[in-house]
Amino acid sequence: MLVKSFGSAVFGIEATTITIEVNIDKGVSFILVGLPDSAVKESQQRIKAALSNNGYKYPMKEITVNMAPADIRKEGSTFDLPIGIGIMAASEQVKTDALEDYILLGELSLDGSLQPMKGVLPIALKAKEEGFKGIILPKENVREAAIVDGLEVYGATNINEVVSFLNEGIGLTPTTIDIRQEFYNKLNEFEVDFRDVKGQQNIKRAFEIAASGGHNVVLIGPPGAGKSMLAKRLPSILPPMSINESLETTKIHSVAGKVNAGAGLVTERPFRKPHHTISDVALVGGGGYPQPGEISLAHNGVLFLDELPEYKRSVLEVMRQPIEDRFVTISRAKFTVEYPAGFMLVAAMNPCPCGYFNHPEKDCVCAPGIVQNYLNKISGPLLDRIDLHVEVTPVSFDELAYHQPEEGSKDIRKRVVEARLIQEERFKESEETHCNAQMSSKELRKFCKIDEACNAILKQAMDKLGLSARAYDRILKVARTIADLEQNVEINTSHISEAIQFRSLDREDWAR
Template identity: 45%
Template sequence: MLARVRSGALLGIDAVVVECEVDMALGLPYFNVVGLPEGAVRESKVRVVSALKNTGFELPQKRITVNLAPADLRKDGVAFELPIALGVLAAAKLLEDAPLSRYLFGGELSLDGTLKPIKGVLPLAVAARDGGFEGVMVPSANAAEASLVEGLHVHPVASLRDAVDHLTGTRPIPPFSRSLGPAGERARDDAAPDMADVRGQPELKLALELAAAGGHNVLMCGPPGSGKTMLARRLPGILPEMTFAEALEVTKVYSVLGLLGEGHALVRERPFRAPHHTLSDAGLVGGGPTARPGELSLAHHGVLFLDELPEFRRNVLEVLRQPLEEGVIHLARATQNITYPCQVMLVAAMNPCPCGYFNVPGHTCRCPEHRVFDYHARVSGPLLDRVDITLQTRPVEYHHLARPEAREPSSRYYRERVEAARCRQRERFRDMVGVHCNAQLPSHLLRRHCVLSPRAERMLELAVRHHGLSARAHDRLLKLALTRADLEGHGRIEDVDMQLAIDCRVLDRRGWLNANTEGTPPSRGVTPPWRTASSSAGDPREGR
């Protein structure tokens, strides 16, 4: 006899409906699984047979063939064990076909018939809704995750016996009722690092506030101990909370990798990923035998922090170009093409030289001049062109460290200002799909939304000509000035907004490497837009 049960196979962060066809025919007892199964799927037949016997079902001594269609799609994971077991029972005429056609099934079987949680339940639930199914049957531990999809009945199953009793009507399982709260979602951590812990550095805090308000990329260059890493780790605390749609996208990525954690169904806290500089290019953008998501996708709608940027391998840094520009990663493999989301804020930190003290007052640099330029040449010009804010940091002054109590603004203060700016941006882009902040604004719509005062227009023209900015840098300068206007509530981009945006692009200036670091960070007032001293050394990026 032939039976059909539907399940789902992961393709990137989405699920494709898979039909488990089970045929039971006369012949020597044999259990075979076909349809491009991977190792865990091939081994599932052993667990399925043991689970059926230990649950009390006697299988007839026949030849059993399981086909997972479509046959040209690679099947990986343990989620097919529950649908295979139910298909075997239906082929043996122990279950009716009608109830099986209403659901998508997924679950890993223990040898005693109990169900263990699986990865990728949220994509499975989305596939069930899009495929017109009534609901899903998943392990009890995954029910809260599946219930995030509206308009779908989620039946939590603790064992194979419970699934059979529900399908036969002996003991129906009521649909799971979602009640997200402290036990159901990973919310913002109130004990997270606070901006008030950082002494001094008001200019850097202003720059990070600007970056958070518009979703801009940041690069900080300065000596060790000047607060680069400390500030970067506090950036998620001033970012606005994710919308439900954004949280669902992030949850899908973490669900596919099994990183949600026990008892958590929805990721509400913006991700913060800080990989080590030994990271490979596949670890950054994704890849490997199963084309898993990488650190870029794990930081989706959050922050990707690359500390000691020049220490990363050159090929790793260069793969950042297209994802930073488009917000997605396209992985092409011999058998499949996968797209992962990666709308991230890139925050990077680096020292001014290998020893860390080049041009730092009070310190002597021991690096030869050519090593300093080679160190900076590891970060290519095209990558720097995709960074909106580039700053030189300076050592923290003693009087800031000696204060008995911190008097610095808290993360709550910055977050309130950032959320107000993001509200203005959401209103501005309410009719645009996929645009949530200024950094995501397409170039062809810049002049429609960026209204400049005459003085701001003149300053932008001088900056482009003086620094030789590319068209991309020009666009990013406009977006940065628009974010500053949103923070201050200006109806248009004023000269103070444009000056601050220009001040936040230190690496565009000739001679920035030999400038005194004490004068370079931005301020709220009107200051000359190019105040670093020129040097005969020129731009360290020249001659690459």
Template identity: 60%
Template structure:
């Protein structure tokens, strides 16, 4: 007898419906698994045998063939245990096949029958809705995440026995419920760090406000102890909240990576990823034997913070260049190419030289001649060109540290950032661009309206600093953001001058 159950395979951040065909024939005694399964799926036979024996069911002793279709798609992981086990019970007559024809199910089964969580529950639920399934059965740990998808009933189970009883109709499972995405996003977000705790550093706060308002990449350069990392940790507190569409995109990535829990079934806060400088290329970009998203994809719609930028291997930094431009990363293999979203803001910090005191207002740099240039040269020119804001961080004075004046809070700054983002949203309309940093050349020509004085200022800066065409684009985009913060339709000389000053590393005084 042949029966069919349905599961999902994850490719990138999307799910593909897999049909699990089980045929139990009276002749023969072997178990066959076909359809391009990996070793984890092949081992499901032993887990299923033990689980069925534990609940008083029997594995058929005759010839059993399990086919995972379509066979051209590689299947990986132990999450196919549940649909295979249910298919076997249906094929040998221990469960009616009509009960699960309209259900999609996934789950790893332990030896005693308990269901263990799987990855990719959210894209599975989205695909189940698209394919017209009336219900999806998942381990209880994944139910809240999948229940974010409307118009499909999600059932969470802790044991295979619960699934069997539900399909028989004797003890139906209770549909999982979670708050709607819009409701979850309206809940207040608390931040561990706030800009009101920062003494002085007004120009750094201003630069970070511009970066947040326009989605610009930024690098903080200054001596040790000046507050670069401290300021970076507070950067998420001034970012605009996630809209529902971006929240679902981000949650899908975390779901595929297995990083969602019941407490964060929907990612409501912009990600802030801060990998160590010893990270490998694969861990940063994504990949592996089973292709998984890397740090740049986990930072999608959020911030990737690289502390001590020159300490990262050059090969690691160079792989950032294409994702920073495209907003996505494609990982190619011999038989497949997977694309992950990677629309992140790069925030980096670095010392100006090995000793850390080059250009320090008081301490003398002890580096030998040429060492500053060699140190900065660890970061390639093309990568530095892609960083919009080069922000010099100077040490905080004793007077500033002991002032009793309360600094501006993150909430106040965030309101200005949100107002600037609202202007950009209205300006771009339905175009696939969310902020100024992502403007195309055609959009820049249309929206970056400058006066004669600002044009002359930029022409002089291009000639004196020998800026590249990409640096020209960055300055124009940053000046557009500064004008938005000023609620100005036209870019003036004041806006242009402030944008130009954020190209510190283009000046000859650095590392010359």
């Protein structure tokens, strides 16, 4: 008897429906075809034990299982449930009437219980797109799938519940959540706040500008000056995510298995902080079966690289293309996977190996030339993609002991959102540009026109401070953002002057 059940496989952040065809005939063997990997091939032993331990019969006949389309490699243990149910249906232990209406997912333990899995959200979205009535999956993943409106989502703890549901329509109840209510309830929840940061007004101002224009930032300062503390609070002043951004971010985290059990949407902008020993593949994604890397997990959020010069040069260089294009393409011999990578880069570094170059109180003990060599670990092309270079100085005792309330993230965020609304209107006809930091050369000429007074200041700065040519465009973009924060249509001299202050590492004499 031939029976069809349906599972799903995830490639990149998109899912493909897999048809499980099970045929039982005379003989005694188990044949599994359709490019299964080792985990799929081992499903026979798990299924056999799960059925026996729950009082069902494993047919001692020739069982042929085909996973279509046969030219796509099937990986993982989540095909246990659709194969197991297919075998039971082909041996007339499960009714076949409802099989075509549901996607079945889940790894079977030997006692028949279902284990949680990765990549649920893309699968649920694909199931709805292809017109399936519902999806049956492990109970731990049910809230993640229930995000998809218009799809019946059933969470099961073991195979008995699935069989009872398919045979008698009992045992399982659909899970529903109000996606908009959940989204808006968690939209402004943050564990950290800029109110906790004492002093550092110039750094807070730099972060407000960075958040308003989507600019990348590098913080340069001695140990203990507060670089990491400030960076962790950046997501709290970024504009709230839209529902589409939240869904896209959740898809990436779902594929990587980073969505917490019982959680639904990812509503907070991600903040990723990889250690400086990270490999190229772990940062950008990859592997034999490509998985998203840290830059994709930081999509729509912040990627924080602490101790920037300590990262391997090859690791930093692989970020150059994703920073520019906002996605990363991972190619293998038989397929190509594309992951989104639209993140804000925030880097922190000491000014020298000992950490105290330019310190107001402590002396630097580094030998001549060491400071420049330390900074040279960061290549010019990567530095060219960082708009704001911010010098962080230690907080004085008076500032630490002063108990005047600091401005909170909520107030800063209001100004950031207002500036982003201006940019949204400015770039409404562009599909690629969403904020000032993403402006092309053509858009730069159109939206960043300056008068003779501004030109004179720029020329003087480049001559006297030894600013590099690459700093010119960055200064204009940052000046445009500063003008947006002040609700000014035109860029004036005060905007240009402030923007020039954020190009420390471009000064030829900075490290001397």
